[in-house]
Amino acid sequence: MSTDKPLVIQSDKTLLLDVHSPFAQECRDSITAFSELVKSPEHVHTFLLTPLSLWNANAAGMTTEDIMGRLRTWSRYDIPEPVSYFITDISARFGSFVMTDIPDDADHYLLTVTIPRYAKEISSHKTVSSLLFPRGNDTFLLNRYARGEVKLKLIKLGFPVDDRIPLKKGFPVPMNLRQQTLSGKDFSIRDYQEAAARSLLGDRGPGTGYGTIVLPCGAGKTIVGMDVMSLLQIRTLILTTNVSAVHQWIREILDKMDIPPEDVGEYTGAKKEIKPVTVCTYQVVTWRPDKEGVFPHMSLLREGNWGLIIYDEVHMLPAPVFKVTAELQAVHRVGLTATLIREDGREDEVFSLVGPKRFDVPWSEMEKQGWIARAYCIEVKVPLPHDLELTYAIAGKREKHRVASENPIKMDVLDELLSRHADDYILIIGQYVDQLKQIARKYGFPLITGSTANTRRDDLYAAFRSGGERVLVVSKVANFAIDLPDASIAIQVSGTFGSRQEEAQRLGRILRPKAKSSFFYSLVTRYSSEEEFSENRQKFLAEQGYTYKIEAYEQ
Known part of the structure; x- marks a missing residue:
């Protein structure tokens, strides 16, 4: 035991941080990678280990031993056994459900479960088993159209899916970041922006090309989105929060990318342009003439033949868009946000349908x-x-x-x-x-x-x-x-x-x-x-x- 260490770990999976410790800031930056802040009065801040906080850490490459090692570094006392078990058990679930393509099968995907008891458990849940067709003791077939729905059902049961099905390449659209803006100013991407874009794309292999990037407001999330566009160079739909944001995206794209203006379109209440790069509001795609009617503009997502969808301010993603996003699992997709907090508690749906957190930098570090x-x-x-x-x-x-x-x-x-x-x-x-x-x-x-x-x-x-x-x-x-x-x-x-x-x-x-x-x-x-x-x-x-x-x- 060392009384110099700032962290007290409790059996209920809470982490108590002594904010007066000289190591408090360093400890906070270390543990926020895999825990969530619960409350923050004057002297002691409380963090909580949750399945989603651990899975986001796992998706970013942190192993169980990485997490345990950080806790041992900062913990004033021994780590309680229930906490060690929870971290080991929950982290083991990430990667235990793997979804892959099946060569020469145009109708199905394969779900492989690496832990036999998990396979038995999901077979007993009708909401999931009705979508799966047993192929063996630990493998299941699913219809291609059910890809997103299966992922969503499984995470609701506590099982994240590692989706390793290759994404569609998308229709090519040449576009690159400029070295000078249209106004003649020198322009270069910052190191962390470049790292964020590349963390999403990885090696371009299975399991890459989708996810959520968390950066502070003012850190240039729009630039990160444009860097992803320049790396992929495919037909792109950008969804954002309001018309002013649409115009801002279009200004930035035309100012900092070498794409012809006629290839960039606005899809709002005032205009309905569908171009190789189209910027749209959430309000337009979720508009319908009455509460029971269909969403007439939702076809923009389904039928646009997009290769990349950027969900700006993904924490604001409206509920109707989740359903369509579940159908668009073959598309490169990135969520941009300053915070993963959703007031409706649907963070797990962002994790499953848009993708896990791929990149995050503490605000204080950026400052x-x-x-x-x-x-x-x-x-x-x-x-x-x-x-x-x-x-x-x-x-x-x-x-x-x-x-x-x-x-x-x-x-x-x-x-x-x-x-x-x-x-x-x-x-x-x-x-x-x-x-x-x-x-x-x-x-x-x-x-x-x-x-x-x-x-x-x-x-x-x-x-x-x-x-x-x-x-x-x-x-x-x-x-x-x-x-x-x-x-x-x-x-x-x-x-x-x-x-x-x-x-x-x-x-x-x-x-x-x-x-x-x-x-x-x-x-x-x-x-x-x-x-x-x-x-x-x-x-x-x-x-x-x-x-x-x-x-x-x-x-």
Whole structure:
């Protein structure tokens, strides 16, 4: 035993990290490769070993002994036997179900189970056995169209599938990254971006060409996607979150790739172009005229003859797209995200259908290397006015959150922060449109919400990038896939119900590399439900190694 070591491992598979240890940051970076942060109060942070966290580590090349070795390095006490057994048992499941092609069989694939008791177990589950045809004691046939569904059913039972069926080559489309952008600036891909793209493609053999890449906002996930495109040079569909993001992808592709403009298409509500490289919104492919009707634009995925599909912000992948993704298992595919956290808990479906995590770099490491801005996260505690205390006390849960979020004293705090950062580029972010309208009216700042026309949004983003506007007031429509490189201050006046995913995206808006530090302020009403929700969002920041400072606002 060494009391200098920062980690205490408990039998319930939790890992307790002493944040005051001089080795705390090094330990955190080591264990986040195979564990998930659960809570992060002042002195001890709790991580949890889960099947998915272990399988993502296994998919990235970590063995059981690698994981055990890291735990032995940092653990203050002996590793409990139940934890050792759990890691060994769960990690052994990765690679025990292998899906392969069958030469000269155009209708079936082969599923081989390397551990006999697992083969018996899945045979007893009707949801899976109905899709499988026994070929021997440890092998099964499955119809080719059931490839994704079988993978999905098995992971729900706790068995990840190592899919080693070769992917289709796809229709060739010549395109390469430029050495100079269209504007004449020198352009070169960063080392970690190149490593991320190559981690997805591996040796181009079976079991490669699909997966998820996790990089901080501002680290250039779009560049990684374009590098994958240049390496594969095949017909590509890019799915992203909104029309502004579509236009941003198209601008980046035309600026940094030597592909003719007529070969790049936009598929949105305003345009329906299908080109060798097509950029589309999730909203369009999941639109349908009524709740019971079909999705008329889903055929874009099924019938586009794509060789590569890029799922931008894959943590936002809508449920209907999962079903089609299950059918598109022969296609190269990559998920891009700053966080694997999904508020609906469907991370296992991303793992099975898009692919496991292939590349991940801690945010704090990117900050040390200067690839993203140094950020300071500050929560400002704001008192509730006396005349709203009764209103808050008798309100229902959802209304309580709104009363706290729209606390009028936050306007006084906003006055001070705007004065403090008068020379900076600032984003004021909120959940409630009425509150945002009030802020926009008071200061004369431009406002972007869900009802703002796409052309107007693009114009305002462009004005902010060019310096024509220094402050934007934005709703959650600006959370995702928007590049505003000069933004250095984010002031969150209200948020959703404790979303770690949202916190990651909002922080990401100010992380583009720049000479000065960035500041992320969250205005939270003291002694309210906002405090409860903010604790959950802080988990993400602590997981990435950020310190969350608390300030009290006094009138």
